[in-house]
Amino acid sequence: MPKQPKTIQEQIALLQSRNMQFIDINNTPQSLSTISYYRLKGYWWEMQDDSINHHFAPNSYFENVIDLYNFDRHFRLIVFNAIERIEIALRTKLIYHLSLGYSAEWYLNPSIFQDPKRFTSFVDKIKMDMKNSSEEFIVKHFENHPNEMPESWKALEVITLGTLSKLYSNLKHQLPEKNNIAKEFGLNNQKYLVSWLLTITVLRNIIAHHGRLWNRVIINKYDWPSSTPKPILSYIPTNHQRRKIFPILSAIIYMNNQISSDNHIRQELFDLFAQFPNVQLSKMGFPANWKNEPIWQ
Structure with missing residues (x-):
């Protein structure tokens, strides 16, 4: 009832x-x-x-609940901004590398994608997104070229991080551009970028719907590299540890460092943690010595 x-x-x-x-x-x-x-x-x-x-x-105390809620609200904003940088960088790298390698309309070329069904689904999705788009540059493109799909630097601007991630995932593994993009994010193997992007997309969607990040269980499983050009953590997180946000947050900071070494994400988090000293970071998977981990130093 x-x-x-x-x-x-x-x-x-x-x-x-x-x-x-x-x-x-x-x-x-x-x-x-x-x-x-x-x-x-x-x-x-x-x-x-x-x-x-x-x-x-x-x-x-009820007031502690409100403090925790306010902490989480600010925490989400910091993480969302960090994810936004990753999304923009991924979009830029896809457009740049694949346009130079396979023409401006590479995203419509089935020969560079692994799964034909996923490719067809993507093309249908992007056509629908552009049809429904109110972006001036898309509207103007179809006014001037009604029978032509736009170049990738226009088309990819109207798709979500989730669609971008799936697009990257479906590129053929042997394409040098796929590995080059992963390396530019500081990863030696494309499979880790594919895995991370899927989990980061889940986080992005949680934040976009104002969901709770504090004490959130990360259901989506993701891989962790045994080594990276620059160290992230001093250990490989277990699958159980990856169910909390600390490892993937560390990965997000690492990727942002590859995009721009002078980003302020860590400092923003340090300031937030200082503002809310009673918040138990351990509930988000932060280990006792988290400040000593390479990516946090």
Whole structure:
């Protein structure tokens, strides 16, 4: 039977009955009127000492839940900006290398792709994306050239990171351009870039839908190289460790360092962690000595 909706005052009363504490309960209605009770559940779940009856452990404060929520909101923005740099760099590298090697319309050339079905699906998708695009340069292209598909530097601007990742993944393994792109991201083998991009796309989509990153379990499995031109971590994360964000976040920082060595992502994270010192980074897979890991130094 569906649960019945509750007023904000009823939500507060329910939290109180479950031993949630409040430093200033007068501020609570404002918080619950702008951030839903259900959304906040993901942040107070770890505070429970009885997950069946949803009873909170002693010294569980609602204000700490809001702090954790605000930390996660800022954390998502930093990670999203880092992923955006990767997306733009990937798009640029695909356009540059493959246009020079296989013409401006290389993305329509089936001979350079592995899987014909995936290729056909991609072409159908990109045609639909361009048909629905309101981007001025796409609209103008079809006004001037109604029977011609645009060059890759136009076409790839309207597709998502997920589609870009699948496009790169489906390129034939023997294409030198595929390995060259991986090397420009600091990876000796294209399979690691394919694997990382798929997981980074999952993170990007979580963030785009305002999902929680703190204490998130990364369901998508990804590979980890035994070595890289510049060290990332002092160890190879186990599959279990990769279920938390720390390893893939380290990979994102590494890729950003290949794009631009003077990026400020690490410093932005250090500043955020200092702003919210009570946040348990271990819940995101950060090891005790994480600051000593190569990519974080």
